[in-house]
Amino acid sequence: MSTDPFGAIYLQRRLSSEFALADHIGVRVETADDTGLVLHAPLAANANYKGTAFGGSLFSVSVLAGWAWLTRYLARESCEADVVIQESRMQYLRPVCADFRAHVCLPADVDVANFRRMLRRAARGRLGVHVEIRAGDSVATRFEGLYAAAMRPG
Amino acid sequence: MSTDPFGAIYLQRRLSSEFALADHIGVRVETADDTGLVLHAPLAANANYKGTAFGGSLFSVSVLAGWAWLTRYLARESCEADVVIQESRMQYLRPVCADFRAHVCLPADVDVANFRRMLRRAARGRLGVHVEIRAGDSVATRFEGLYAAAMRPG
Numbered sequence: 490m491s492t493d494p495f496g497a498i499y500l501q502r503r504l505s506s507e508f509a510l511a512d513h514i515g516v517r518v519e520t521a522d523d524t525g526l527v528l529h530a531p532l533a534a535n536a537n538y539k540g541t542a543f544g545g546s547l548f549s550v551s552v553l554a555g556w557a558w559l560t561r562y563l564a565r566e567s568c569e570a571d572v573v574i575q576e577s578r579m580q581y582l583r584p585v586c587a588d589f590r591a592h593v594c595l596p597a598d599v600d601v602a603n604f605r606r607m608l609r610r611a612a613r614g615r616l617g618v619h620v621e622i623r624a625g626d627s628v629a630t631r632f633e634g635l636y637a638a639a640m641r642p643g
Numbered sequence: 644m645s646t647d648p649f650g651a652i653y654l655q656r657r658l659s660s661e662f663a664l665a666d667h668i669g670v671r672v673e674t675a676d677d678t679g680l681v682l683h684a685p686l687a688a689n690a691n692y693k694g695t696a697f698g699g700s701l702f703s704v705s706v707l708a709g710w711a712w713l714t715r716y717l718a719r720e721s722c723e724a725d726v727v728i729q730e731s732r733m734q735y736l737r738p739v740c741a742d743f744r745a746h747v748c749l750p751a752d753v754d755v756a757n758f759r760r761m762l763r764r765a766a767r768g769r770l771g772v773h774v775e776i777r778a779g780d781s782v783a784t785r786f787e788g789l790y791a792a793a794m795r796p797g
Contacts, residue, residue, distance in 0.1 A: 507692040510700060513667055538661040544728040545706050546664060549699025573738075574698040579731045 551632035555618035705786035
């Protein structure tokens with residue numbers, strides 16, 4: 490078992506306690522370590538009448554994946570900051586007809602370093618995070634989210 | 644009472660029966676007529692721990708508003724077509740701290756006419772729809788969705 494204090498168990502607890510919708514749409518943290526972050530969600534709670542996943546659910550799981558990655562990063566840096574989504578783009582490439590996973594595409598080290606520097610200097614910073622929804626082996630959606638983090642006062 | 648066969652009651656039934664998530668997030672069709680389309684949603688089911696609306700919920704209500712407008716348009720045209728979201732952009736301008744509404748910004752007549760022509764000629768067409776979330780009088784998010792419609796076979 491992992492002893493990472495900011496791994497899957499930590500993030501699952503934060504998602505479930507901080508977002509009213511997270512448990513309802515069945516988001517489960519599958520992987521959260523230095524190699525990546527993957528959320529899993531079931532089709533049933535997120536389906537439309539055609540038996541494919543609703544675009545709003547695919548977006549929600551994607552935006553939570555980016556949030557979880559940033560929340561883990563900030564926790565590991567002992568950085569007391571809140572993260573919110575500021576802008577996003579989403580492309581729907583193919584329908585999702587089964588349970589699905591949201592994979593965070595790790596941000597470039599240089600972008601993360603700039604983000605960390607801005608947080609130190611200005612108490613706020615922004616970072617773009619890319620997330621792919623995969624169903625089986627194929628990429629079904631591509632999400633680009635620009636997140637803003639702000640240090641908590643005090 | 645309105646006697647519009649494709650008004651609020653018709654769209655509410657379609658939303659509730661076609662999207663597993665719609666009732667859970669409390670989406671209610673407030674207005675659906677030639678002057679516009681407005682969906683309403685409660686904060687409680689869509690809140691995060693800070694008492695503001697979750698970005699995924701704001702997106703979901705926006706994407707459903709665009710879908711509902713197109714679904715109403717196609718029904719009125721006696722056009723048997725399915726509508727899906729293909730691409731989207733969303734800007735989050737300010738937090739939403741109360742129940743909120745998604746207002747469809749009516750597409751330009753020329754764009755709707757092109758969309759209708761493509762559906763007739765090629766059995767498929769695409770239309771961009773803009774939706775604003777408003778809480779009180781201020782615009783909280785701006786959504787641009789590109790929707791694809793495809794005629795049902797037969």
